[in-house]
Amino acid sequence: MGITERKERQRAELREHILQVARDMVMKEGFGALSMRKLADAVEYAPATLYLHFENRDAIARELCVRGFQELLAVLEPAATVKDPAQRLSRLAEAYLAFGMENTETYRLIFMEDARLSADLFQDKQEGPGPKSFALLVRACAALQAAGRTLDATPPERLAEVFWAGLHGIISLKLTCSGFQGAPAEALVETLVATLVHAPKPARRSR
Amino acid sequence: MGITERKERQRAELREHILQVARDMVMKEGFGALSMRKLADAVEYAPATLYLHFENRDAIARELCVRGFQELLAVLEPAATVKDPAQRLSRLAEAYLAFGMENTETYRLIFMEDARLSADLFQDKQEGPGPKSFALLVRACAALQAAGRTLDATPPERLAEVFWAGLHGIISLKLTCSGFQGAPAEALVETLVATLVHAPKPARRSR
DNA sequence: AGCAATAAATGAACGGTGTTCAAAGAACGG
DNA sequence: CCGTTCTTTGAACACCGTTCATTTATTGCT
Incomplete structure (x- = not known):
């Protein structure tokens, strides 16, 4: 049943993607400019979704x-x-x-x-x-x-x-x-x- | 006409008071915890009043x-x-x-x-x-x-x-x-x- | 004293923030 | 096809800095 495996992989990929985008934002405008809402916008998810992958902004x-x-x-x-x-x-x-x-x-x-x-x-x-x-x-x-x-x-x-x-x-x-x-x-x-x-x-x- | 003088002095005193309270807040909880609203509360003025004495938070x-x-x-x-x-x-x-x-x-x-x-x-x-x-x-x-x-x-x-x-x-x-x-x-x-x-x-x- | 002019203060709003949670949606197993 | 489970989200809460029209207080003058 490779299905849960795939899910896990997708989950990890999304997490990675979020981190990547967050990294770009921080490098471009600094940590202060890293906003959960803008980050959610950039990865095309709702803000609440980010909290399924990270405890909070500080965790990122x-x-x-x-x-x-x-x-x-x-x-x-x-x-x-x-x-x-x-x-x-x-x-x-x-x-x-x-x-x-x-x-x-x-x-x-x-x-x-x-x-x-x-x-x-x-x-x-x-x-x-x-x-x-x-x-x-x-x-x-x-x-x-x-x-x-x-x-x-x-x-x-x-x-x-x-x-x-x-x-x-x-x-x-x-x-x-x-x-x-x-x-x-x-x-x-x-x-x-x-x-x-x-x-x-x-x-x-x-x- | 010592009246405008007194006004100026009062103005300066208020400005000083605001700065003093702001200083206390920063020393106690850090610059990040210095909020215009809390500061206004502490000096018992409306937030907008602070902007009559300081251009903005950074000016403070x-x-x-x-x-x-x-x-x-x-x-x-x-x-x-x-x-x-x-x-x-x-x-x-x-x-x-x-x-x-x-x-x-x-x-x-x-x-x-x-x-x-x-x-x-x-x-x-x-x-x-x-x-x-x-x-x-x-x-x-x-x-x-x-x-x-x-x-x-x-x-x-x-x-x-x-x-x-x-x-x-x-x-x-x-x-x-x-x-x-x-x-x-x-x-x-x-x-x-x-x-x-x-x-x-x-x-x-x-x- | 009363009135016009000036100065001081504010309430309410705008657009933003992090975070939470019940509800809606999608994907899955039987 | 249905019920269950996992994923996603909209809406809300409580904040934030800042602005501006409006109100309130004070002053100078008649």
């Missing part, structure tokens, strides 16, 4: 969040394969910056809207794209420490957090306080990396 | 923004009087962090909501609280460079931008992605400062 946003973060992770992963720690950090920073500047509304959704939307992303300490991405940075920082090219008294997790916060700060200030930054984001990221990475050989032992 | 938000930023500036200024550059940077960071963590909704309003709300703050390159605050950081960074305790190849403006972005990143991630950071914000700020400030005497000339 959450789903878009995890997908967006998965994209971010996918962008970071290649950069994380670079051997040289300093260069790796630099490439990670570039990749993160590029993602943020090219998917501004997605970035806003993940990192700058309500905390409840992105809460899920950091829960599964092992599986979620949040911890996975973070782990890439931690490893890079640890490698940098192993090469003696950054603060070695602080745990790599904390260095990674500061690094992430720096990147996030640069991007989010660009997005919200556009008139603030004088220098282009790329230059700021470069300086950020420079503050974190010490010179190759610190002239004998540094202390 | 903008006003709250500049006031919030003035508070931030007022918090930064004492810290900027410290002589020792490294310590000054540290104190500035502490003050900024404290402001952000104690006035979370105000902070969100200024730095994390719509760019149009905070656009004014950075326009007057001389007068506004934005440039004034930024100048404090630039001077601190310049002093740090003069003492030979940070990157000296990069202009102090850029260092200050990266520093600000780092602080902002730490605070805004705490606010929006609470489950993300493992270490307390204070520790992260400390590390941020540490990455920016080099050791007092870099063992002879460092290069």
Whole structure:
């Protein structure tokens, strides 16, 4: 009886379709412009139908969040394969910056809207794209420490957090306080990396 | 004819009262919960009356923004009087962090909501609280460079931008992605400062 | 004091929002 | 063909920001 199977498939397809259209709306006009009614209009269903597939508007946003973060992770992963720690950090920073500047509304959704939307992303300490991405940075920082090219008294997790916060700060200030930054984001990221990475050989032992 | 004067004063007082109540609402429940109707209710006027004093809801938000930023500036200024550059940077960071963590909704309003709300703050390159605050950081960074305790190849403006972005990143991630950071914000700020400030005497000339 | 002119405040409406639920419709199994 | 089950929806509720003609209050003048 492949009939319930087909129904299930159709149901999943519709759900996917809704998400796709919602994604487009968010990317084009931001999360604030994502309205259940307009979304229902766009997929040619009644508003009430959306609630058969999603608990509410926030549930859609959450789903878009995890997908967006998965994209971010996918962008970071290649950069994380670079051997040289300093260069790796630099490439990670570039990749993160590029993602943020090219998917501004997605970035806003993940990192700058309500905390409840992105809460899920950091829960599964092992599986979620949040911890996975973070782990890439931690490893890079640890490698940098192993090469003696950054603060070695602080745990790599904390260095990674500061690094992430720096990147996030640069991007989010660009997005919200556009008139603030004088220098282009790329230059700021470069300086950020420079503050974190010490010179190759610190002239004998540094202390 | 002190009569028009009195009218003007009463008008200004009402405007002030509205702003005060609006501020309370924002600080308690966030900008999203600031509704013209509830605000009108709270000040015991009809909703339409608010539009005699403010162009629209965003105008109220903008006003709250500049006031919030003035508070931030007022918090930064004492810290900027410290002589020792490294310590000054540290104190500035502490003050900024404290402001952000104690006035979370105000902070969100200024730095994390719509760019149009905070656009004014950075326009007057001389007068506004934005440039004034930024100048404090630039001077601190310049002093740090003069003492030979940070990157000296990069202009102090850029260092200050990266520093600000780092602080902002730490605070805004705490606010929006609470489950993300493992270490307390204070520790992260400390590390941020540490990455920016080099050791007092870099063992002879460092290069 | 009473009246015209001016200023202040508002009620009601418009078009929008998220969400719910009883009712209608379509698809299925017997 | 009918009854059951699943899907879809129209209509409603309670909000929202904003506008504008109308009403209410205040002032200046006779």
